[in-house]
Amino acid sequence: MPTTVTLSLISHTNAGKTTLARTLLRRDVGEVRDAAHVTIFNEAHALINVGDVALVLWDTPGFGDSARLLKRLQRVDRPMFWFFNQVWDRLTDKPLWCSQQALRNVREEADVVLYLVNASESLVGGTFVEPEMEILDWLGKPVVVLLNQTGAPRPAEEEAAEEFLWRDHLTKFPIVSSVINMDAFSRCWVQEGELMHTISAVLTGAKREAFEKLSDAWTERNEAVFARSMQALANQLMANALDGVAVKTESFLQKLGFNRGSIESDWSEARQKLSESLAMRAEQAMNELIVLHSLEGHDETAALLGARRDFAEPKQVEAAVWSAVSGIATGALAGLIVDLKAGGLTFGGGALLGGLSGGFSAYALIKTYHLVRADDNKLHWSGEHFREQVKLALLSYLAVSHFGRGRGTWKRDPRPAHWQESVNMLIDEWRDKVEFVWKRSLRSDVSVSRVNEEMLIMMTDLGNEILRRLYPPAATPDT
Ligand SMILES: Nc1nc2c(ncn2[C@@H]2O[C@H](COP(=O)(O)OP(=O)(O)OP(=O)(O)O)[C@@H](O)[C@H]2O)c(=O)[nH]1
Numbered sequence: 001m002p003t004t005v006t007l008s009l010i011s012h013t014n015a016g017k018t019t020l021a022r023t024l025l026r027r028d029v030g031e032v033r034d035a036a037h038v039t040i041f042n043e044a045h046a047l048i049n050v051g052d053v054a055l056v057l058w059d060t061p062g063f064g065d066s067a068r069l070l071k072r073l074q075r076v077d078r079p080m081f082w083f084f085n086q087v088w089d090r091l092t093d094k095p096l097w098c099s100q101q102a103l104r105n106v107r108e109e110a111d112v113v114l115y116l117v118n119a120s121e122s123l124v125g126g127t128f129v130e131p132e133m134e135i136l137d138w139l140g141k142p143v144v145v146l147l148n149q150t151g152a153p154r155p156a157e158e159e160a161a162e163e164f165l166w167r168d169h170l171t172k173f174p175i176v177s178s179v180i181n182m183d184a185f186s187r188c189w190v191q192e193g194e195l196m197h198t199i200s201a202v203l204t205g206a207k208r209e210a211f212e213k214l215s216d217a218w219t220e221r222n223e224a225v226f227a228r229s230m231q232a233l234a235n236q237l238m239a240n241a242l243d244g245v246a247v248k249t250e251s252f253l254q255k256l257g258f259n260r261g262s263i264e265s266d267w268s269e270a271r272q273k274l275s276e277s278l279a280m281r282a283e284q285a286m287n288e289l290i291v292l293h294s295l296e297g298h299d300e301t302a303a304l305l306g307a308r309r310d311f312a313e314p315k316q317v318e319a320a321v322w323s324a325v326s327g328i329a330t331g332a333l334a335g336l337i338v339d340l341k342a343g344g345l346t347f348g349g350g351a352l353l354g355g356l357s358g359g360f361s362a363y364a365l366i367k368t369y370h371l372v373r374a375d376d377n378k379l380h381w382s383g384e385h386f387r388e389q390v391k392l393a394l395l396s397y398l399a400v401s402h403f404g405r406g407r408g409t410w411k412r413d414p415r416p417a418h419w420q421e422s423v424n425m426l427i428d429e430w431r432d433k434v435e436f437v438w439k440r441s442l443r444s445d446v447s448v449s450r451v452n453e454e455m456l457i458m459m460t461d462l463g464n465e466i467l468r469r470l471y472p473p474a475a476t477p478d479t
């Protein structure tokens with residue numbers, strides 16, 4: 001059995017090979033700069049090893065002056081023989097010297113060529129892709145085309161449409177086996193799985209057999225990071241759900257709605273305390289995710305601000321939250337809700353406002369603070385608020401798991417709208433399950449470790465489901 005499977009990163013200069021190498025390797029290698037011919041020598045890096053089998057990724061110098069090179073090659077009898085026997089000066093003939101280095105790597109090392117295109121340049125405008133493909137054609141190695149610089153993550157249909165256009169454009173080159181999205185800044189590990197699948201399809205015999213082991217190990221490693229990320233998020237959510245702040249019990253008159261000033265300031269302080277702990281935990285969980293994904297940097301004040309922004313202005317309390325609250329809240333609030341349910345009153349109706357001023361103030365409080373009082377006589381985040389926390393946890397995970405190491409140190413970006421929509425839709429569909437786990441966290445007769453397990457199962461299922469929706473199997477490229 002062969003001991004190595006070798007992938008060569010090839011492209012026109014400055015398309016992002018070294019950047020993608022960093023993202024795939026999860027470590028900084030080489031030099032990255034927005035200039036031509038930054039990488040000058042071929043460099044090998046170990047992507048993953050299984051026993052004595054290794055997956056090797058070569059970063060190479062970029063092609064330059066490709067159209068002119070192709071013309072010269074077309075004029076000679078044995079183009080590759082001529083090409084590899086030329087002596088070009090590294091300083092004065094840099095584009096040709098670099099092209100020769102890259103092609104030497106393809107000829108001598110590559111099992112598969114990973115050819116990067118800068119997809120931000122228009123298909124027709126990419127004047128060097130065709131000549132470079134013609135030159136690569138002479139060497140006959142299989143080529144997988146990777147679309148780089150595609151921008152922020154996009155819905156699967158959009159990515160598939162772009163892949164289709166490029167595939168269509170490149171069908172005239174039989175060496176091109178596949179075209180897939182692989183943006184060095186914003187790819188997700190799920191797409192790396194697709195890349196492995198695609199590479200496997202072009203290998204044959206013993207190489208393929210060896211590669212499958214490597215590919216499985218690669219996926220296992222990514223899945224382990226996923227599992228640990230879900231654990232970190234479940235721990236954070238668990239701590240938020242258990243977090244409670246003791247408050248004074250209401251007097252009989254206060255329950256009726258009189259003299260509620262001190263109760264309200266108590267609740268307001270409680271919310272402040274809960275918010276601060278929540279922001280701190282959100283930041284902690286983000287930093288854990290950053291380390292798990294082998295990224296550099298910290299998520300600091302941005303997380304705090306993010307948490308405040310996300311939670312400061314509660315949205316309209318929806319009907320379902322009332323049944324959740326009535327199940328566990330004690331005192332006037334629960335009593336009020338039960339009364340209201342029994343009486344068939346609606347909050348939009350004048351009956352409530354006219355007849356139950358005390359009740360209205362309790363309603364206003366819970367709406368403003370998103371808190372509930374549980375059996376332990378402490379205020380906790382409400383079920384509705386918890387649901388928002390779950391959404392934020394998933395969105396945070398998506399942000400970190402898409403952030404390519406080649407992009408540099410971690411920073412927050414605006415969320416892609418389709419993530420937000422998909423997460424909202426998913427949590428709406430899973431409302432009952434999320435609520436079930438939240439309710440259990442407030443029950444004194446259910447052990448913390450049991451709820452912790454349930455929280456982890458919930459987050460793992462949600463994490464898997466959101467990734468499945470964002471990267472549906474149907475969008476897997478043809479191989
Ligand atoms: N927006 C964006 N920029 C990228 C991406 N990949 C690389 N870049 C930028 O493109 C520029 C070139 O990146 P390199 O990785 O040095 O490119 P290269 O292909 O190795 O270039 P040479 O070694 O000079 O041939 C840098 O400024 C990168 O930050 C990407 O996925 N998205």
Ligand SMILES: [Mg+2]
Binds near residue numbers: 017018030031039060
């Ligand atoms: Mg480079």
